[in-house]
Amino acid sequence: MKLDLSRKQKRNFYRILICLVAFLILLVIDKTVWIEGRVGGEYGFLLPFFLYLGIYIAIGYDVIWKAVRNVGHLQLFDENFLMCIATLGAFALAIFRGVRGEEIEGFDEACAVLLFYQIGEFFQSYATGKSRKSIAALMEIRPDFARAARETGLIEVAPEEVAVGERIVVYPGERVPLDGVVLTGESALDVKALTGESLPRGVKAGEPILSGAVCLDGTLEIEVSKPFYDSTVSKILDLVENAASQKSKTEHFITRFAKYYTPAVTVAALALAVIPGAITGEWSVWIYRALSFLVVSCPCALVISIPLGFFAGIGAASKRGILIKGSQYLELLNRANRFVFDKTGTLTKGNFAVVKAEPQEKREEILRLAANAERGSSHPIGRSILAAYGEEPEEGYEQRNISGEGVIALKEGVRIACGNEKLMAREGVTVQKLEGAGSAVYVAQNGVFVGAILVADEPKEDAAAVLSALAKMGCSSTMLSGDNEAIVSAVAKELGVDSYRASLLPGDKVEEIEKILAQKGKKEAVCFVGDGVNDAPVLSRADIGIAMGGVGSDAAIEASDVVLMRDSLSALPLAKRVAKSTMRIVTENIVFSLVVKAMILLLSALGITNMWIAVFGDVGVAVLAILNSMRLGIAKFEEKEERK
């Protein structure tokens, strides 16, 4: 493993290594040769004492210094201070024994406690530095400059200085600094940092482009459409930077716990030294046990590994294009068992498309006639027919729009009617009724019925799979829509949604969410998933508001708690899996740390363990808990489902 250390860490690393080696050599010599005996005499113990003290100071001078300073600031429950008391106390006890001529022990222990404490601290600093770096890697999407086309030519300026409407140029290998529209050029874009998608995406003139994407193989000229602070990159950075400051309930619990833990252990240590000591008169035995208490007085393992776990969870999610605004939402996501979806744009594509043409064998002809009639249409239904036809329709038709009914097109004795039943009735055409979720468009030529086209809002490809994946996780689903009952029930059936509400006005959606929230149990949580188009109030009302499709709508980002950068529903089960793993790891760490600490305290009080084991246990727990948290950074959440 390649260690990636800062200078301060490197210095500490070598200091610890040298002290550890020196300590081990001294320990072996001391235990085998028995230095005290060699020197002999009443004060023979002083030689090993000074040797150990030398190492003690070398490894712990910073701890001692901090302790002195913090006591000066009246921070009595400072772990540096308590560590010093524990170790200096052990030295003092050993000297006390030495003076009384008893067999001395404890110099090595005092030294070892501080040594292990430092190893633990080093590890913590390394681990947190490492996690911070993974977030910093995300921060790398911050662009350094924008190349603006000004009167004097192309100049590099800070992205903040570029105004909306200005033109900027991005060369291959560079990051797009601001959101805009491509004027000229064509390139493949690496959008991994934005959406977690690993496949490059192409962009060409006339298309919008998001900041944060990396231009791979072409030069682009872009007209800036948003100032820097409103651009995608800024929004993502803001979101991630603020995520760490929104703490979860678990984190608050740990902070509260830490507040009482250290004073409680310290007081218990004091009581343990004084009360049994006074009763039995065996002061040195009980003081020694009390000092072991102080060794485990730092709640470090908990205080560091829990936020680290959440942090790693948020990091793991953002790597996959799921931006979570705070660790409390990971907590809630894990509990979430009701997913409420907006229909249009969320479960469905939000654009009309031709679903089928009846009779099937005449599909080509039906579409051709309809396309001829709809040529140049701006109506969504007309456009979907033109898109389905795919070819250029014939020119020369005189089109007559009949509002609310359809189109009649005339050319050289050909009369095409394309529209709903009303239009057909007006034309005196008998139609074969087409049933289905969506709008039926009938086509007639010269008064003779040719066929019908069903146009509907298509469900997203992954919608059904995602809903069934969520159902497997024990989540129920509800669909809200403003569309009519027939359409909504058909989509619900097709996708396998558990329940639906149709014909809702935008305001009704909030009411529906309120109703669902009122029904939920204490341990449950309600997610609302929407595309952010006029559902911001619902997003903010739900326990977890999930906005889809990235950073499109400002209101949605503002109101939501989780933003899915990719317009793909499959991020939902993924987010839930990340949340579940995070919570499992966090719970493991809490239970593990508390149990080990409690055991060390108990065994120390009973005199079964010594300081060696206390410090080993304490540092060991911290290291294991941190390693456990860091597992989230490397876990593969995508594959889990396939294995099942």
Place this chain on the structure above:
Amino acid sequence: MKRTYRMEDLDCANCAAKMERAIQKIDGVEAASVSFLGQSLTIEAQESEMARIVEEAVKVCKRIEPDCRILKR
């Protein structure tokens, strides 16, 4: 108003927790959070009170971890 400040050399998680508690107790602070991993301090308070609160927060942090600095932007 909500403000976020970067912190430098915030080396111990427990100190961060202590700072958070101490800053929350400063007069006028509506909410405060110190993120050890984010190395940042977020304070919510009335804008007019902000300058004084930050001054006090700096002092509080100095007392808890002398090496740590709050970078005022």
